[in-house]
Amino acid sequence: MILELIGRIPDWKYGQIFKAAALFLLAVGFEIFEIRRTFRSEGDTCLTANASFTVVRFVLLALAVAAGLVAGGFSAFRMIDASASRMTLDVGGWAGDLSVGSPSSSPYVRASISERALMALSREETIYFFRDRDADGNPFREACSYEISGNPLPARWWSVTLYADDDFLAENPDKAHSVSASTAELDSRGKWRARIAPAPAESGAWLSTRNARSFSLVVRLYNPEPEALRTPERLKLPVVQQLTCAGASR
């Protein structure tokens, strides 16, 4: 019955921690039961008192280890979730790490990438940058409108893609999930821009936020120029400015 209950804990992320801790405590419980039974069968009052003392210490030790297991596992998952803070590069608010996809990447970067960008390519092929906040540091929100603009990026091909808060494309029929080197239109100064909003602007490129909730953006640079690999911190990545939010213009 107890094992059945433990088995019902969802086998995913935090559930695994509690499952491991619960199984540990269950095993300790059986051990305590065995100790008590052994001492009781001896029938000695002195031994029984010792047994109680041992059991208390054993219980405290078990609880401490279980708490350690939960805290350690929980902190690991929290750090994986805070993926941006695990990246070594911050280029104008875009988080990136050139060790993505490489055996030399840190356990934190590797775990973060497996959670939010599984099957990412190594840096010689592609560099990735992520952001989920505007230029003022506020989290992106579906209800707000933004403008993203920049110069063509130093790579054979590049793109900026918008993902919903579940890290998949936003569930809408707008077919406006990305802007790329193939679709961006450059103005007379050689810059491109796009509206990030639930509805398109009268003209220009558009990234739809419908059903994206608290969304994020990913920049991909396929076959980056050698300079981008040498000094990624000097890259001029797109700027994202909030235009309006919840009906109030800035």
Add this chain to the structure above:
Amino acid sequence: MSRFGWGMVTLLSAVCAGIAAHLYVLNAYPAKRMREAVARIGQDGKRHNFLVNAPPVTPASRGVVRPSPDLIYSVCIYDLSGGDVEIEMSPQADYHSLSLYDLKTNNFFVINDRETGDRPYVLRLTRAKIKGEKAGSGETVLVPPTPVGLALIRRLAATPAMLETAQKVRLKDRCEPVEAQK
């Protein structure tokens, strides 16, 4: 042991358990995610060494997080338990690449059309110790770090015309056991 001694043992045990759990989760989690992807795509072993041409990426694509809507993907779970496996990537004008991943999420091999040129690129995966050698047929031979892993062919499909071309060209791609060709 004194009460202080027991307290220290308890505290140290909790700290050690915490560090161990933290490191275990960090190191085990990527491999777990990769194994899940391999099991899902390879249908738990029933569809190994078979190239799956995934449909164009849409909001309904929920297999792997953060897919690019500007690319189309073909994926194969390679499994060398039954012998060598050959992967072929057909040429086209736009960007395309073949990348391989081991079960620890490492992208241990990647090649793109700039390197392969306008000829079909054939990669033979083997467990034999002939790493880095080129076979006489012109195919590249590689020993993957893990006998089971994932091969991914990406093709640029950012416009309807690119998509149409890429979908036609990738029909010639393949991933199959070498034995199957005899």
